[in-house]
Each structure stands twice: as C-alpha cells, then as structure tokens.
Amino acid sequence: METNKVVIKKVVLACIIVILMLILAVIYNRILTNRKEEVDVLQQVFSNIEKENTAYLTLYTIYGNHLNISGYIPLNLISDVNIKDIKLVLQDENKNEKEYNLKYSLEGENYIFKLSENINEGINLEKLTDDNYFIFLKIIQNVEENEIVKYFSLNNASEYEENEYYTLTSNMINRKIDISFNNYQYEIKETPYSLEYIQIKVAQTELPNDVYDIVIDAGHGGRDPGAMYDGKEEADITLDYSIKLKEKLETLGYKVKLTREKDEYIDSYGEHGRATTGYEVKAKLVLSIHLNSTVIENPQGGVEIYTSNNTNLDLAKSFADNIVSYTGTGYSPNNIARVLDGVYVRTYTEQEVQEAIEYAEDLGYTPYESLSTQTPYLFMIRETGGIMTHAYIDGRNKTLDNNPYIDSNIAPEAYLLEIGFINSQNDINNLLKNQESYINAIVNSIVSNYQ
Ligand SMILES: [Zn+2]
Numbered sequence: 001m002e003t004n005k006v007v008i009k010k011v012v013l014a015c016i017i018v019i020l021m022l023i024l025a026v027i028y029n030r031i032l033t034n035r036k037e038e039v040d041v042l043q044q045v046f047s048n049i050e051k052e053n054t055a056y057l058t059l060y061t062i063y064g065n066h067l068n069i070s071g072y073i074p075l076n077l078i079s080d081v082n083i084k085d086i087k088l089v090l091q092d093e094n095k096n097e098k099e100y101n102l103k104y105s106l107e108g109e110n111y112i113f114k115l116s117e118n119i120n121e122g123i124n125l126e127k128l129t130d131d132n133y134f135i136f137l138k139i140i141q142n143v144e145e146n147e148i149v150k151y152f153s154l155n156n157a158s159e160y161e162e163n164e165y166y167t168l169t170s171n172m173i174n175r176k177i178d179i180s181f182n183n184y185q186y187e188i189k190e191t192p193y194s195l196e197y198i199q200i201k202v203a204q205t206e207l208p209n210d211v212y213d214i215v216i217d218a219g220h221g222g223r224d225p226g227a228m229y230d231g232k233e234e235a236d237i238t239l240d241y242s243i244k245l246k247e248k249l250e251t252l253g254y255k256v257k258l259t260r261e262k263d264e265y266i267d268s269y270g271e272h273g274r275a276t277t278g279y280e281v282k283a284k285l286v287l288s289i290h291l292n293s294t295v296i297e298n299p300q301g302g303v304e305i306y307t308s309n310n311t312n313l314d315l316a317k318s319f320a321d322n323i324v325s326y327t328g329t330g331y332s333p334n335n336i337a338r339v340l341d342g343v344y345v346r347t348y349t350e351q352e353v354q355e356a357i358e359y360a361e362d363l364g365y366t367p368y369e370s371l372s373t374q375t376p377y378l379f380m381i382r383e384t385g386g387i388m389t390h391a392y393i394d395g396r397n398k399t400l401d402n403n404p405y406i407d408s409n410i411a412p413e414a415y416l417l418e419i420g421f422i423n424s425q426n427d428i429n430n431l432l433k434n435q436e437s438y439i440n441a442i443v444n445s446i447v448s449n450y451q
Helices: 002-046 234-251 314-327 350-362 379-383 425-433 435-449
Strands: 049-063 066-074 082-092 097-101 103-107 110-114 131-143 146-156 163-166 174-188 191-205 214-218 256-258 285-292 304-306 338-340 413-421
Touching: 002 174, 049 191, 066 131, 082 110, 214 234, 234 256, 234 285, 234 435, 285 379, 304 314, 314 338, 314 413, 314 435, 379 413, 413 425, 425 435
Parallel strands: 049 146, 214 256, 214 285, 285 413
Antiparallel strands: 049 066, 066 110, 082 097, 082 131, 103 110, 131 146, 131 191, 146 191, 163 174, 174 191, 304 413
C-alpha cells in the first residue's frame, strides 16, 4: 500500500512538471512570435530611413485635443540642395501615411520646424483611429531636375517623456492614446545601428473613473461673491448656469466635472482647486463661467469670450456668435483686448510684467521666468494651460500656493465666458429668463467644434 502511494505521488508530480513545462514553452513561443511581428513591422516602417537621417524633437505639447511638435534638423545633413518642403509624416503599421505641413526656417546651423504657431492646432488626437503610429519627417529636395525625398527619424531632445491622453466620450466610446519614445536596433553588415522614434498607440478603452471630458468652473463662490447688482450675486448665477450646462452636456454623453457644486470658496492650486481640477481629471476643455460688470451701469450689455493668445479662435468665435444669435444679446462694446466681435485675448502689458516682477521681488519671490507680454492675463486661462500659456506662480497674492502643473506639456484648452453684464438690465433679465438659450448656444458650439 505504502509503495503504491509513493509511486502515485511521483507520477502526479511528474505530470505536473511536464504540464508546467508545456505551458512555459507555449508562453515562450508566443513571446518570440510577438517579438518577431513587432520587429517585422518596425523593419517595414523604418525601411525608408537612412541611418544618419536624424532630426531632433525639442518640444511636444498637447493643448486641448491637438498634439503640436517643434524641433530642428542639423543643416549638415541636408546641405547643398534646395529644400522644397518639409513635412511631418504620421505613418501607421501598414505604412499608410498622413502628411502635415511644417513651418520651417533656417536658423544658424539648423533648420527649425514647428507643426503650428497656434497651440490648439497640429495633429487632432480625436481623429486618430485604433492603430500604432510612427512620426517621421519627410524632406523633399530639388536636385538638378529631380525631386528627391528623404525620411528622418526624430530623437527626443525634449525634457518630456511619455504621456497619455484620453479622447472625449463619443457614442459612449473612448480611446487611450499613448505617446512614447522608443529605440529600434538593427545591424547592417554586423555594424549595429539604432533609431529613436516617436510612437503613438491608439486603442479603445474604458474611461477611468477619475478622467473627465470637460470641466466647468462656476466663477467665484463663498466669501467671494463676484460682481453684485440689485441684490443679485455673480457667484450664484454662475453656479446655476454651470450646473445646467453640466446636465445638458451629460445628456449628450460627455463626462463633466464642476470645480464647485455649491456656494463655497475654492482653492486655486490645491487638490481639486480651480486651476488644478482640469489637469487632475485630464480634461480636454475648461470653461470658466462669469458675469461681467462695469463701474457705471451698462444698459447695453453683451458677451465677451476670453481665450489664450496664439490659438485658433474658431471655438471662441463660435461661443460669441451662438450666444448673440440664440439669446438676442449683443457683442460687448468693450474694445480693450478685443480681437474679433465678442472675442478677447488679454495678455500682460509691458508695465504689468514689470509691476508683477517688482511685487514678487518685494515679497521675496523669485521673479517669474515665464512671465512676458505673451502671457495670458486672466488666471483661469493662464494657469490651466501649463507651459503653453506660461502658467506661473502668482506672487501678487501671498495666500496663493504654487501651481503644481506649472511645467505640464499637456493641458486643457481654457475659455473664460463673460456671458453678460450683471449691471445691465437688458442682460440680467435675459440671463434669468432665457437661460436655456444661453446653455444651448454654448453646448452647440462645443458639439460642432468636436464633430
Ligand atoms: Zn467674475
């Protein structure tokens, strides 16, 4: 009996070992096959790039839903020939190419290139379908009578590593986009070479609980009532509007977060702060809702939409135009910082830059490096845009903390909507009676912008 038991045990043990080895062999084989497939794809993708053709990426940013890229190509790699064009190529695994025009110029020893001067332009990440993409440069040259094309790989010379982006919810579907920098090693006649490349991986995913599409910021709140007129407070009206705006956007499938849900004073930079929430939840869009006010009563009223400089103004213009046509209000008569009817781009003046720096020095702060006449003046636009909008630590107010996202190269696109004047009888009546029209105007601008 005893011996039989021992034999059975041994047989069972041997069986388990054999099964485990089989499983390991299958896994190993699968890894090898995957690895081979990966190498084959890269071999295909990189077959157009000669080993020395390397350009350098100095910065990449994602503002709203656009990826923008800038960098340089050393002149010695492309000298002595006429450059006809330089393009950015987005290539998928099947070698399908999508080309983007680059702005480029010769500066010293390098060709400097940039996808767009506008921070909300470039590669629209919302439009990418599920695939694995690679980014290259394509240089078209005229040599005598012939046109020659050279492909360049891109080395990451920026201080930013990989990043992730979640697309806006559309028909209950989201995609995760992983931007990463990898290395392709290969050999030619036993000499090893390596090419660095940017990879964009797009795949459908379930949106994580803490990721949102849009953040709505109800201006002011708590001990800060904002503008007041005739017993009404700006903070109450902006909260009511923000809640309704959230509800309407949610019926269309968007996932929306409010910076505040009740009459409370909220922090600027702390956890769930006014400026930080948009970054925390990886929002693509931040709308800060305000009511305007003038020193003397303003019978005319009107709308003012504020956004960052160096942006494409289409969405800002759409907010202004839709509000005017849906509600019967007008464009604000204010012409300070106005760039289009109803659209305003307010940056620091020379004098304000000087004053802010002096004030910071008086308080013992280090003067702001990123502060210039290109810096957006309004807090919500500046501080929710990371490096794209020159976010900086606001030393004018001792109680404000530091913006932890000051160096972020990925940030939501921010708009401040002065939807009407609280001290215009015309506007305030309209705002209180005609709320649905204002909400529809804003929502329809968002929907058509992201179609
Ligand atoms: Zn306000």
